[in-house]
Amino acid sequence: MTTEPYGKKNPFPAPVLSVKHLTGEGSPKETIHIEYSLDGAGMVYVAGDALAVIPSNDSSLVDALIEKLGLSPDSQVPTPEGGAASLRDALINCYDITNVNKALLTKWATASGSQELETLLAGDKDALSDFLWGRDVLDLATEYPASFESAEAFAGILKKIMPRLYSIASSPNAHPEEVHLCVGAVRYTARDRKRGGVCSTYMADRLQPGHTARVFVHANKNFRLPEDGDTPIIMVGPGTGIAPFRAFWEERIASGDKGGNWLFFGNPYKATDFCYEDELAKLTADGRLKLSVAWSRDQEKKVYVQHLMVQEGEELWKWLENGACFYVCGDASRMAKDVDAALHEVIQTWGHKTPEEAAEYVADMKQHRRYQRDVY
Secondary structure (H helix, E strand, O other): OOOOOOOOOOOEEEEEEEEEEOOOOOOOOOEEEEEEEOOOOOOOOOOOOEEEEEOOOOHHHHHHHHHHHOOOOOOEEEOOOOOEEEHHHHHHHOEOOOOOOHHHHHHHHHHHOOHHHHHHHHOOHHHHHHHHOOOOHHHHHHHOOOOOOOHHHHHOOOOEOOOEEEEEOOOOOOOOOEEEEEEEOOEEEEOOEEEEOHHHHHHHHHOOOOOEEEEEEEOOOOOOOOOOOOOOEEEEOOHHHHHHHHHHHHHHHHOOOOOOEEEEEEEOOHHHHOOOHHHHHHHHHOOOOEEEEEEOOOOOOOOOHHHHHHHOHHHHHHHHHOOOEEEEEEOOOOHHHHHHHHHHHHHHHHOOOOHHHHHHHHHHHHHOOOEEEEEO
């Protein structure tokens, strides 16, 4: 009997090699660097790809939920993959208990007999989405007590826990049989309870060297280094957006590429938020990387990566005219739009172009894969 190769249908149990903090004490952000072994996985990736990580839920949240529902943690329930496990193990490893959608709420309304939920489900869509935002299954169990005839009946209303995608922060040529991630831990308080992003806190709090996590490689064919290693590249990645660019510079150095590398990085404070500071210091000292950094809170007026692009517009335009590829990674809602606007401004100002001509220039860059984005 041949075993199925590791991949999306059969995630690899990747041993954790190390977990370390990239941000210091007192930082407004919590960013970690986590390294996994892929030894024996038979999975290959290239710089620009993502790693899918299937998280496990926080056991204390699971225990609180089971207690609230009055179910036995040892009751056997089916798992989404077709096996069976105790209710506690299934809720930790298999089922999503941190997101509530309309389908789940509909089943909950039936189990709780709540008229309030029935009214909400029949009413305004915006009111429903406001209600669902930030609520988890423990909130429902607390606010709208429900009874289930068995643990199996409860598990039957849940969706399976989904993988989360993270840009890979390593080059396979620099770190054979390993994969590294740069992850921002999401934490917040809602309804008087501390909460966190399921996967980011799983990696930051619950994974330690020697543990394993279920992973598979997700190809990102629209985010690739230029085939010609002599082509210069400009990388714009504030915060955890730096992740794929670490893979890029490692790959280019490992391959002996001669093209220039220019990184625009940004974070709140230099003292606490300088991710990969030692690596970047060495690269700049060795002349392998040009680095422009925006520390947004180190002075009264906030400075972001897009402001640096405009300040260094003359040089940026020279790189573009020299055939440079331009990459952006990070927040889609604001940063990527501001960076795009700054790019147009630089092309207009230093290329002496009208807004229409600048737009055509950018469109041409996209068509020739000289402008690529990995935004989320």
